[in-house]
Amino acid sequence: MVMQEERTMEPQTTPGPATRGIVVQKLNAWYGPLQALRDVSLTILPNRVTSVIGPSGCGKSTFIRCLNRMHEVVPGARVQGKVLLDGEDIYAPGVDPVRVRRRVGMVFQRPNPFPTMSVFDNVAAGLRLNGLRRPGQMSDAVERALQQAALWDEVKDKLKQSGSALSGGQQQRLCIARALAVQPEVLLMDEPCSALDPVATSRIEDLVRALKERYTIVIVTHNMQQAARVSDMTAFLLMGDDRAGELIEYGQTRQMFTNPRDERTEAYITGRFG
Amino acid sequence: MTTDMQVYLRRRTTSYLMVGLCGLATLVAVSILLLVVGYTLVKGIAFLNLDFVTQTAQPLGEPGGGIRHEIIGTLVLVALASVLGIPVGLLAGAYLSEFGGGRTGLVVRLVADVLTGVPSVVVGIFVYVLVVQPMGTFSALSGGVALAIIMLPVVARTTEEMMRLVPATYREAALALGIPRWRMIVSVVMPGAMVGIVTGSMLGIARIAGETAPLIFTALGNRFGFAGLGQPIAAMPLQIWRYAVSAYDTWHQQAWAASFLLVMLVLVISITVRWLTSRRYH
Numbered sequence: 342m343v344m345q346e347e348r349t350m351e352p353q354t355t356p357g358p359a360t361r362g363i364v365v366q367k368l369n370a371w372y373g374p375l376q377a378l379r380d381v382s383l384t385i386l387p388n389r390v391t392s393v394i395g396p397s398g399c400g401k402s403t404f405i406r407c408l409n410r411m412h413e414v415v416p417g418a419r420v421q422g423k424v425l426l427d428g429e430d431i432y433a434p435g436v437d438p439v440r441v442r443r444r445v446g447m448v449f450q451r452p453n454p455f456p457t458m459s460v461f462d463n464v465a466a467g468l469r470l471n472g473l474r475r476p477g478q479m480s481d482a483v484e485r486a487l488q489q490a491a492l493w494d495e496v497k498d499k500l501k502q503s504g505s506a507l508s509g510g511q512q513q514r515l516c517i518a519r520a521l522a523v524q525p526e527v528l529l530m531d532e533p534c535s536a537l538d539p540v541a542t543s544r545i546e547d548l549v550r551a552l553k554e555r556y557t558i559v560i561v562t563h564n565m566q567q568a569a570r571v572s573d574m575t576a577f578l579l580m581g582d583d584r585a586g587e588l589i590e591y592g593q594t595r596q597m598f599t600n601p602r603d604e605r606t607e608a609y610i611t612g613r614f615g
Numbered sequence: 616m617t618t619d620m621q622v623y624l625r626r627r628t629t630s631y632l633m634v635g636l637c638g639l640a641t642l643v644a645v646s647i648l649l650l651v652v653g654y655t656l657v658k659g660i661a662f663l664n665l666d667f668v669t670q671t672a673q674p675l676g677e678p679g680g681g682i683r684h685e686i687i688g689t690l691v692l693v694a695l696a697s698v699l700g701i702p703v704g705l706l707a708g709a710y711l712s713e714f715g716g717g718r719t720g721l722v723v724r725l726v727a728d729v730l731t732g733v734p735s736v737v738v739g740i741f742v743y744v745l746v747v748q749p750m751g752t753f754s755a756l757s758g759g760v761a762l763a764i765i766m767l768p769v770v771a772r773t774t775e776e777m778m779r780l781v782p783a784t785y786r787e788a789a790l791a792l793g794i795p796r797w798r799m800i801v802s803v804v805m806p807g808a809m810v811g812i813v814t815g816s817m818l819g820i821a822r823i824a825g826e827t828a829p830l831i832f833t834a835l836g837n838r839f840g841f842a843g844l845g846q847p848i849a850a851m852p853l854q855i856w857r858y859a860v861s862a863y864d865t866w867h868q869q870a871w872a873a874s875f876l877l878v879m880l881v882l883v884i885s886i887t888v889r890w891l892t893s894r895r896y897h
Contacts, residue, residue, distance in 0.1 A: 442793035451784060455785060466802075467792035470802050516788070
């Protein structure tokens, strides 16, 4: 029955779950001497929304920043362990982080469109600055990305305006369009709604549900209702005694929110701490 | 109740006093600037006319005469110094901001700060030994080199400060798109800091446009006009200095007029660039 359902949801492709998606094995991360993550292992399924929840400081953001090698951008930061993207370890020697980031896009907590660029240039930035300019196809690519981010109708007449002239919610969708324009496989979202009002938040959530058709999505959120609303799978992190984040429980969202296996998950979900 | 009132009154008095002092300090600072510009303007404008800008110098005793050669000379020197100094300063500033976290960065920063404080006469002598002696002649080129050296640390340090001010979120946004680091610096950080970088370059130009001492050993001055970068060249500050220390009233008058022009030149460049950089978007 479950197998049947799986098959109808992904009729067209492909090899089994062993190769596609992200397999994280014994991931450890540090900021200088401080360990931020310890021995996190989990498998992120393709074309699903996986939410990462947990109290502040438990390493949620650090975790997803390890999935596109953005963690190492911070001076003194260090990673140990394996992250297999479609079966290939992105931390293997010789792997260029720049190429990893083209396949794994990211949306940040605060909307951060490039202030010196227009709406159009913001979306085109990833293609242009990667030298992937295909003359004549740029405007098609930009329109497609803005359509996917459900922003096209609102900005099609202001493509030449500054990206920072849009509203907060529009700016965040612009950032999503910018990430989608380079056609990544995975989209990482680091608390994408925490700076937005409820209306804008609900639009982003609709968008996330629509985008999983084409992308694998990992979303960090402080908001447990949001995790319950948008995600298929949920990972719960908690910091250990030395403040390093550990994975407490990982499973289907519905099961986790109705019948958690670990009592700490239950305590967190029911609001008894955190 | 009474003590509350007393505390309130004391705080209010202190506040008024401090705001008043701030206002006074601002007034002093601005009025000194206005006095300098105003005095130069009043003294200079009386002797300013079209001939003064378009004509060349007359022998002593002859009426009229202008500083055409000196204006051209200063423009050439400033342009030369900018061409040499701004790119190097800009790249040095970018290095300090983006890669200057380690020991090398510290040393370069220290050297730049020391260079800012080196008296310009010393820079002139240095360039005299470095360029003038090997070339065997005073030249526009050596003048440009001297001015570029003075300009360099100003441009480098302001560029660095301005690039550092570009928020980390924009850098991360660029890196997360799979944009290489160098491209992020050129296409995201530098445009974000452009107004500041241009301001830094302007500060550098304003600093060198009026420099006199380093030109004495390098550009020397030239009564016969521009004769190529390998030959001595006239400059407004040099001529102002020579006229001002002379014993003749007509030369003093010309020095005032030339000072006025020099101040205006710097002012016009600054305002134009401010205007240009503030027009992008919004």
